[in-house]
Amino acid sequence: MTRIHLTAEDVARVRFAPRPAPVQELNAAFTMLFGRRDELLFGRWRRRVLRSLPGAVEPLGDLVPAGRAPVFLDVLGETLDEGLDLVAAARPELVRSELERVYAGHPSPRWIRELHGGDGDAWRVLRRAQRAAFETMLAPVWPLVRDLHRAEFARGALAFAEHGVGAALPALVAGSRLRDGVWEWAAPGARDVRLDGRGLVLLPTFHWTGHPMIQDLPGRPVVVTYAAGPGLPLAPDGAPDSADSLATVLGRTRLALLLLLSREHTTTSLARRLGVSNATVSAHASALRGAGLITTARAGRSVLHLRTALGTLLVGDRPRP
Incomplete structure:
Protein backbone atom coordinates (compact mmCIF):
# COMPACT_ATOMS: atom_id res chain seq x y z
CA MET A 1 0.00 0.00 0.00
CA ALA A 228 -4.28 10.06 -17.65
CA GLY A 229 -5.46 10.55 -21.20
CA PRO A 230 -7.09 7.94 -23.42
CA GLY A 231 -5.17 4.93 -22.07
CA LEU A 232 -3.59 4.36 -25.48
CA PRO A 233 -0.18 5.33 -26.88
CA LEU A 234 -0.33 8.57 -28.80
CA ALA A 235 0.05 8.67 -32.57
CA PRO A 236 1.04 11.85 -34.45
CA ASP A 237 -1.63 11.24 -37.09
CA GLY A 238 -4.40 10.61 -34.56
CA ALA A 239 -4.54 13.89 -32.70
CA PRO A 240 -8.05 15.09 -31.90
CA ASP A 241 -8.91 18.73 -32.35
CA SER A 242 -7.75 20.46 -29.17
CA ALA A 243 -10.76 22.77 -29.04
CA ASP A 244 -13.06 19.75 -29.12
CA SER A 245 -11.02 18.18 -26.29
CA LEU A 246 -11.41 21.28 -24.14
CA ALA A 247 -15.10 21.55 -24.97
CA THR A 248 -15.57 17.97 -23.81
CA VAL A 249 -13.99 18.81 -20.46
CA LEU A 250 -15.39 22.29 -19.85
CA GLY A 251 -18.57 22.18 -21.88
CA ARG A 252 -19.00 24.30 -25.00
CA THR A 253 -20.66 27.23 -23.21
CA ARG A 254 -17.94 27.48 -20.57
CA LEU A 255 -15.23 27.24 -23.23
CA ALA A 256 -16.90 29.96 -25.31
CA LEU A 257 -17.22 32.14 -22.21
CA LEU A 258 -13.55 31.63 -21.37
CA LEU A 259 -12.50 32.54 -24.91
CA LEU A 260 -14.56 35.76 -24.81
CA LEU A 261 -12.93 36.83 -21.57
CA SER A 262 -9.60 37.71 -23.12
CA ARG A 263 -11.05 41.16 -22.45
CA GLU A 264 -13.46 42.32 -19.77
CA HIS A 265 -17.20 41.65 -20.18
CA THR A 266 -20.25 42.16 -18.02
CA THR A 267 -22.62 39.32 -17.28
CA THR A 268 -25.21 40.88 -19.59
CA SER A 269 -22.69 41.28 -22.41
CA LEU A 270 -21.65 37.63 -22.13
CA ALA A 271 -25.27 36.48 -22.07
CA ARG A 272 -26.00 38.45 -25.22
CA ARG A 273 -22.91 37.15 -27.04
CA LEU A 274 -23.57 33.53 -26.05
CA GLY A 275 -27.34 33.59 -26.48
CA VAL A 276 -28.06 32.39 -22.93
CA SER A 277 -29.60 33.91 -19.81
CA ASN A 278 -27.76 36.03 -17.24
CA ALA A 279 -28.37 33.27 -14.67
CA THR A 280 -26.68 30.70 -16.94
CA VAL A 281 -23.66 32.97 -17.39
CA SER A 282 -23.46 33.51 -13.62
CA ALA A 283 -23.53 29.76 -12.96
CA HIS A 284 -20.78 29.02 -15.49
CA ALA A 285 -18.72 31.98 -14.31
CA SER A 286 -18.94 30.70 -10.74
CA ALA A 287 -17.48 27.32 -11.75
CA LEU A 288 -14.69 28.91 -13.81
CA ARG A 289 -13.92 31.35 -11.02
CA GLY A 290 -13.72 28.52 -8.50
CA ALA A 291 -11.16 26.81 -10.76
CA GLY A 292 -9.08 29.99 -10.89
CA LEU A 293 -9.70 30.54 -14.62
CA ILE A 294 -11.51 33.91 -14.39
CA THR A 295 -11.90 36.78 -11.94
CA THR A 296 -15.10 38.67 -11.14
CA ALA A 297 -15.41 42.20 -9.75
CA ARG A 298 -18.33 44.53 -9.17
CA ALA A 299 -18.31 47.98 -10.80
CA GLY A 300 -21.36 49.91 -9.71
CA ARG A 301 -24.42 47.89 -10.71
CA SER A 302 -22.47 45.76 -13.19
CA VAL A 303 -20.43 42.60 -12.63
CA LEU A 304 -17.24 42.39 -14.70
CA HIS A 305 -15.48 39.15 -15.63
CA LEU A 306 -11.95 38.68 -16.98
CA ARG A 307 -9.79 35.67 -17.78
CA THR A 308 -6.86 35.00 -15.46
CA ALA A 309 -3.34 34.11 -16.57
CA LEU A 310 -4.23 30.51 -15.73
CA GLY A 311 -7.27 30.68 -18.00
CA THR A 312 -5.14 32.12 -20.80
CA LEU A 313 -2.61 29.32 -20.33
CA LEU A 314 -5.39 26.79 -20.67
CA VAL A 315 -6.92 28.09 -23.90
CA GLY A 316 -3.63 29.05 -25.53
CA ASP A 317 -3.96 31.19 -28.65
CA ARG A 318 -7.39 30.02 -29.80
CA PRO A 319 -9.46 32.80 -31.44
CA ARG A 320 -12.46 34.31 -29.67
CA PRO A 321 -15.88 33.11 -30.91
Whole structure:
Protein backbone atom coordinates (compact mmCIF):
# COMPACT_ATOMS: atom_id res chain seq x y z
CA MET A 1 0.00 0.00 0.00
CA THR A 2 1.28 3.46 -0.92
CA ARG A 3 0.37 6.22 1.54
CA ILE A 4 0.92 9.95 1.18
CA HIS A 5 0.48 11.83 4.45
CA LEU A 6 -0.81 15.40 4.03
CA THR A 7 -0.89 18.08 6.70
CA ALA A 8 -3.49 20.85 6.58
CA GLU A 9 -0.82 23.05 5.01
CA ASP A 10 -0.18 20.42 2.32
CA VAL A 11 -3.90 20.19 1.45
CA ALA A 12 -3.84 23.93 0.77
CA ARG A 13 -0.77 23.44 -1.44
CA VAL A 14 -2.07 20.70 -3.73
CA ARG A 15 -1.71 21.92 -7.31
CA PHE A 16 -1.56 20.68 -10.88
CA ALA A 17 1.59 21.12 -12.94
CA PRO A 18 0.57 23.87 -15.40
CA ARG A 19 2.38 22.26 -18.34
CA PRO A 20 3.62 18.78 -19.22
CA ALA A 21 7.20 17.94 -18.22
CA PRO A 22 9.14 16.57 -21.22
CA VAL A 23 11.71 14.57 -19.23
CA GLN A 24 9.12 13.05 -16.91
CA GLU A 25 6.90 12.10 -19.87
CA LEU A 26 9.98 10.53 -21.46
CA ASN A 27 10.66 8.57 -18.26
CA ALA A 28 7.11 7.20 -18.34
CA ALA A 29 7.31 6.30 -22.03
CA PHE A 30 10.73 4.69 -21.69
CA THR A 31 9.65 2.64 -18.69
CA MET A 32 6.55 1.58 -20.63
CA LEU A 33 8.79 0.60 -23.53
CA PHE A 34 11.06 -1.73 -21.56
CA GLY A 35 9.73 -2.30 -18.08
CA ARG A 36 5.97 -2.82 -18.30
CA ARG A 37 4.37 -5.37 -20.61
CA ASP A 38 0.97 -4.05 -21.63
CA GLU A 39 0.92 -5.83 -24.97
CA LEU A 40 -2.73 -5.34 -25.80
CA LEU A 41 -2.58 -1.54 -25.72
CA PHE A 42 1.10 -0.81 -26.24
CA GLY A 43 2.41 -3.77 -28.24
CA ARG A 44 2.15 -2.18 -31.67
CA TRP A 45 3.51 1.14 -30.36
CA ARG A 46 6.42 -0.67 -28.67
CA ARG A 47 7.42 -2.48 -31.86
CA ARG A 48 7.22 0.72 -33.92
CA VAL A 49 9.32 2.70 -31.44
CA LEU A 50 11.93 -0.03 -31.06
CA ARG A 51 12.42 -0.11 -34.84
CA SER A 52 12.98 3.64 -34.97
CA LEU A 53 15.25 4.22 -31.95
CA PRO A 54 18.73 5.43 -32.98
CA GLY A 55 21.89 3.96 -31.47
CA ALA A 56 22.42 7.12 -29.42
CA VAL A 57 19.54 6.05 -27.17
CA GLU A 58 21.20 2.80 -26.03
CA PRO A 59 22.89 4.31 -22.91
CA LEU A 60 19.46 5.28 -21.57
CA GLY A 61 18.59 1.58 -21.59
CA ASP A 62 21.68 0.95 -19.46
CA LEU A 63 20.52 3.58 -17.00
CA VAL A 64 16.99 2.18 -16.71
CA PRO A 65 17.53 -1.59 -16.69
CA ALA A 66 14.29 -3.57 -16.46
CA GLY A 67 12.37 -0.35 -15.84
CA ARG A 68 14.24 0.51 -12.60
CA ALA A 69 14.95 4.20 -13.15
CA PRO A 70 17.19 6.21 -10.80
CA VAL A 71 15.24 9.00 -9.13
CA PHE A 72 17.62 11.75 -10.27
CA LEU A 73 15.94 11.39 -13.67
CA ASP A 74 12.62 12.47 -12.08
CA VAL A 75 12.51 16.19 -12.81
CA LEU A 76 9.91 18.67 -13.97
CA GLY A 77 10.99 21.51 -16.23
CA GLU A 78 8.65 22.96 -18.85
CA THR A 79 11.06 22.51 -21.78
CA LEU A 80 13.33 19.64 -22.72
CA ASP A 81 16.48 21.71 -22.14
CA GLU A 82 15.26 22.87 -18.74
CA GLY A 83 14.54 19.29 -17.73
CA LEU A 84 17.91 18.03 -18.96
CA ASP A 85 19.65 20.82 -17.04
CA LEU A 86 17.80 19.77 -13.87
CA VAL A 87 18.98 16.17 -14.35
CA ALA A 88 22.56 17.36 -14.78
CA ALA A 89 22.26 19.47 -11.60
CA ALA A 90 21.43 16.46 -9.41
CA ARG A 91 23.43 16.22 -6.21
CA PRO A 92 26.46 13.91 -6.70
CA GLU A 93 25.61 11.90 -3.59
CA LEU A 94 22.09 11.26 -4.94
CA VAL A 95 23.47 10.14 -8.31
CA ARG A 96 25.90 7.75 -6.65
CA SER A 97 23.37 6.25 -4.25
CA GLU A 98 20.77 5.76 -6.99
CA LEU A 99 23.21 4.11 -9.40
CA GLU A 100 24.28 1.79 -6.58
CA ARG A 101 20.61 0.96 -5.90
CA VAL A 102 19.78 0.28 -9.55
CA TYR A 103 22.84 -1.90 -10.10
CA ALA A 104 22.96 -3.54 -6.66
CA GLY A 105 24.56 -6.96 -7.08
CA HIS A 106 24.95 -6.61 -10.86
CA PRO A 107 27.89 -5.51 -13.03
CA SER A 108 27.46 -2.09 -14.60
CA PRO A 109 28.66 -0.78 -17.99
CA ARG A 110 31.82 1.29 -18.01
CA TRP A 111 30.06 4.57 -18.77
CA ILE A 112 27.72 4.03 -15.79
CA ARG A 113 30.76 3.65 -13.55
CA GLU A 114 32.13 6.87 -15.03
CA LEU A 115 28.80 8.60 -14.40
CA HIS A 116 29.01 7.36 -10.80
CA GLY A 117 32.36 9.15 -10.56
CA GLY A 118 30.99 12.40 -12.00
CA ASP A 119 32.80 12.19 -15.34
CA GLY A 120 31.76 15.02 -17.69
CA ASP A 121 31.88 12.86 -20.82
CA ALA A 122 29.51 10.35 -19.20
CA TRP A 123 27.03 13.15 -18.44
CA ARG A 124 27.20 14.24 -22.09
CA VAL A 125 26.47 10.65 -23.17
CA LEU A 126 23.36 10.67 -20.96
CA ARG A 127 22.16 14.03 -22.29
CA ARG A 128 22.56 12.89 -25.92
CA ALA A 129 20.66 9.69 -25.16
CA GLN A 130 17.78 11.53 -23.50
CA ARG A 131 17.54 14.06 -26.34
CA ALA A 132 17.62 11.36 -29.01
CA ALA A 133 14.94 9.35 -27.18
CA PHE A 134 12.68 12.39 -26.83
CA GLU A 135 13.06 13.38 -30.49
CA THR A 136 12.17 9.86 -31.62
CA MET A 137 9.45 8.90 -29.14
CA LEU A 138 7.74 12.12 -28.09
CA ALA A 139 8.55 15.06 -30.36
CA PRO A 140 6.11 13.89 -33.10
CA VAL A 141 3.22 13.78 -30.60
CA TRP A 142 4.22 16.62 -28.26
CA PRO A 143 1.56 19.05 -29.54
CA LEU A 144 -1.04 16.40 -28.67
CA VAL A 145 0.53 15.88 -25.21
CA ARG A 146 0.19 19.64 -24.58
CA ASP A 147 -3.47 19.64 -25.65
CA LEU A 148 -4.28 16.59 -23.54
CA HIS A 149 -2.51 18.18 -20.58
CA ARG A 150 -4.60 21.35 -20.92
CA ALA A 151 -7.78 19.29 -20.99
CA GLU A 152 -6.72 17.24 -17.95
CA PHE A 153 -5.66 20.44 -16.18
CA ALA A 154 -9.10 21.94 -16.76
CA ARG A 155 -10.92 18.79 -15.72
CA GLY A 156 -8.91 18.55 -12.52
CA ALA A 157 -9.22 22.24 -11.67
CA LEU A 158 -12.98 22.14 -12.08
CA ALA A 159 -13.27 18.94 -10.05
CA PHE A 160 -11.28 20.46 -7.17
CA ALA A 161 -13.27 23.69 -7.34
CA GLU A 162 -16.69 22.00 -7.42
CA HIS A 163 -16.11 18.96 -5.18
CA GLY A 164 -13.10 19.79 -3.00
CA VAL A 165 -9.84 17.96 -2.38
CA GLY A 166 -11.52 15.15 -0.43
CA ALA A 167 -13.46 13.95 -3.47
CA ALA A 168 -11.33 15.15 -6.37
CA LEU A 169 -7.94 13.79 -5.27
CA PRO A 170 -9.02 10.12 -5.00
CA ALA A 171 -10.77 10.43 -8.38
CA LEU A 172 -7.37 10.81 -10.07
CA VAL A 173 -6.24 7.30 -9.12
CA ALA A 174 -8.66 4.40 -9.44
CA GLY A 175 -9.20 2.62 -6.14
CA SER A 176 -7.49 5.28 -4.05
CA ARG A 177 -9.00 7.05 -1.05
CA LEU A 178 -8.28 10.06 1.13
CA ARG A 179 -8.98 9.47 4.79
CA ASP A 180 -7.74 11.31 7.88
CA GLY A 181 -5.18 13.22 5.84
CA VAL A 182 -3.75 10.11 4.14
CA TRP A 183 -4.09 9.51 0.41
CA GLU A 184 -3.57 5.80 -0.22
CA TRP A 185 -3.84 3.17 -2.94
CA ALA A 186 -2.86 -0.46 -3.41
CA ALA A 187 0.53 -0.89 -5.07
CA PRO A 188 3.38 -3.41 -4.97
CA GLY A 189 5.51 -2.78 -1.90
CA ALA A 190 4.74 -0.53 1.05
CA ARG A 191 5.67 3.13 0.83
CA ASP A 192 4.89 5.98 3.22
CA VAL A 193 5.58 9.52 2.04
CA ARG A 194 5.23 12.42 4.46
CA LEU A 195 4.85 15.83 2.87
CA ASP A 196 5.42 17.81 6.08
CA GLY A 197 4.35 21.09 4.48
CA ARG A 198 6.22 20.65 1.18
CA GLY A 199 3.01 20.47 -0.85
CA LEU A 200 1.91 18.13 -3.64
CA VAL A 201 2.20 18.57 -7.42
CA LEU A 202 -0.07 16.46 -9.65
CA LEU A 203 1.37 15.63 -13.07
CA PRO A 204 -0.65 13.64 -15.62
CA THR A 205 1.21 11.41 -18.06
CA PHE A 206 -0.12 10.00 -21.30
CA HIS A 207 2.39 7.18 -21.89
CA TRP A 208 1.79 5.12 -18.77
CA THR A 209 -0.92 2.78 -17.49
CA GLY A 210 0.53 1.62 -14.18
CA HIS A 211 0.40 2.82 -10.60
CA PRO A 212 1.29 6.47 -9.91
CA MET A 213 4.99 7.27 -9.84
CA ILE A 214 6.19 9.36 -6.90
CA GLN A 215 9.04 11.86 -6.91
CA ASP A 216 10.11 12.51 -3.32
CA LEU A 217 13.26 14.62 -3.16
CA PRO A 218 14.43 16.44 0.00
CA GLY A 219 13.28 20.05 0.28
CA ARG A 220 10.99 19.89 -2.78
CA PRO A 221 7.26 19.38 -3.23
CA VAL A 222 6.34 15.73 -3.77
CA VAL A 223 5.28 15.04 -7.37
CA VAL A 224 2.73 12.33 -8.18
CA THR A 225 2.76 11.38 -11.86
CA TYR A 226 -0.46 9.56 -12.64
CA ALA A 227 -1.83 7.85 -15.74
CA ALA A 228 -4.28 10.06 -17.65
CA GLY A 229 -5.46 10.55 -21.20
CA PRO A 230 -7.09 7.94 -23.42
CA GLY A 231 -5.17 4.93 -22.07
CA LEU A 232 -3.59 4.36 -25.48
CA PRO A 233 -0.18 5.33 -26.88
CA LEU A 234 -0.33 8.57 -28.80
CA ALA A 235 0.05 8.67 -32.57
CA PRO A 236 1.04 11.85 -34.45
CA ASP A 237 -1.63 11.24 -37.09
CA GLY A 238 -4.40 10.61 -34.56
CA ALA A 239 -4.54 13.89 -32.70
CA PRO A 240 -8.05 15.09 -31.90
CA ASP A 241 -8.91 18.73 -32.35
CA SER A 242 -7.75 20.46 -29.17
CA ALA A 243 -10.76 22.77 -29.04
CA ASP A 244 -13.06 19.75 -29.12
CA SER A 245 -11.02 18.18 -26.29
CA LEU A 246 -11.41 21.28 -24.14
CA ALA A 247 -15.10 21.55 -24.97
CA THR A 248 -15.57 17.97 -23.81
CA VAL A 249 -13.99 18.81 -20.46
CA LEU A 250 -15.39 22.29 -19.85
CA GLY A 251 -18.57 22.18 -21.88
CA ARG A 252 -19.00 24.30 -25.00
CA THR A 253 -20.66 27.23 -23.21
CA ARG A 254 -17.94 27.48 -20.57
CA LEU A 255 -15.23 27.24 -23.23
CA ALA A 256 -16.90 29.96 -25.31
CA LEU A 257 -17.22 32.14 -22.21
CA LEU A 258 -13.55 31.63 -21.37
CA LEU A 259 -12.50 32.54 -24.91
CA LEU A 260 -14.56 35.76 -24.81
CA LEU A 261 -12.93 36.83 -21.57
CA SER A 262 -9.60 37.71 -23.12
CA ARG A 263 -11.05 41.16 -22.45
CA GLU A 264 -13.46 42.32 -19.77
CA HIS A 265 -17.20 41.65 -20.18
CA THR A 266 -20.25 42.16 -18.02
CA THR A 267 -22.62 39.32 -17.28
CA THR A 268 -25.21 40.88 -19.59
CA SER A 269 -22.69 41.28 -22.41
CA LEU A 270 -21.65 37.63 -22.13
CA ALA A 271 -25.27 36.48 -22.07
CA ARG A 272 -26.00 38.45 -25.22
CA ARG A 273 -22.91 37.15 -27.04
CA LEU A 274 -23.57 33.53 -26.05
CA GLY A 275 -27.34 33.59 -26.48
CA VAL A 276 -28.06 32.39 -22.93
CA SER A 277 -29.60 33.91 -19.81
CA ASN A 278 -27.76 36.03 -17.24
CA ALA A 279 -28.37 33.27 -14.67
CA THR A 280 -26.68 30.70 -16.94
CA VAL A 281 -23.66 32.97 -17.39
CA SER A 282 -23.46 33.51 -13.62
CA ALA A 283 -23.53 29.76 -12.96
CA HIS A 284 -20.78 29.02 -15.49
CA ALA A 285 -18.72 31.98 -14.31
CA SER A 286 -18.94 30.70 -10.74
CA ALA A 287 -17.48 27.32 -11.75
CA LEU A 288 -14.69 28.91 -13.81
CA ARG A 289 -13.92 31.35 -11.02
CA GLY A 290 -13.72 28.52 -8.50
CA ALA A 291 -11.16 26.81 -10.76
CA GLY A 292 -9.08 29.99 -10.89
CA LEU A 293 -9.70 30.54 -14.62
CA ILE A 294 -11.51 33.91 -14.39
CA THR A 295 -11.90 36.78 -11.94
CA THR A 296 -15.10 38.67 -11.14
CA ALA A 297 -15.41 42.20 -9.75
CA ARG A 298 -18.33 44.53 -9.17
CA ALA A 299 -18.31 47.98 -10.80
CA GLY A 300 -21.36 49.91 -9.71
CA ARG A 301 -24.42 47.89 -10.71
CA SER A 302 -22.47 45.76 -13.19
CA VAL A 303 -20.43 42.60 -12.63
CA LEU A 304 -17.24 42.39 -14.70
CA HIS A 305 -15.48 39.15 -15.63
CA LEU A 306 -11.95 38.68 -16.98
CA ARG A 307 -9.79 35.67 -17.78
CA THR A 308 -6.86 35.00 -15.46
CA ALA A 309 -3.34 34.11 -16.57
CA LEU A 310 -4.23 30.51 -15.73
CA GLY A 311 -7.27 30.68 -18.00
CA THR A 312 -5.14 32.12 -20.80
CA LEU A 313 -2.61 29.32 -20.33
CA LEU A 314 -5.39 26.79 -20.67
CA VAL A 315 -6.92 28.09 -23.90
CA GLY A 316 -3.63 29.05 -25.53
CA ASP A 317 -3.96 31.19 -28.65
CA ARG A 318 -7.39 30.02 -29.80
CA PRO A 319 -9.46 32.80 -31.44
CA ARG A 320 -12.46 34.31 -29.67
CA PRO A 321 -15.88 33.11 -30.91
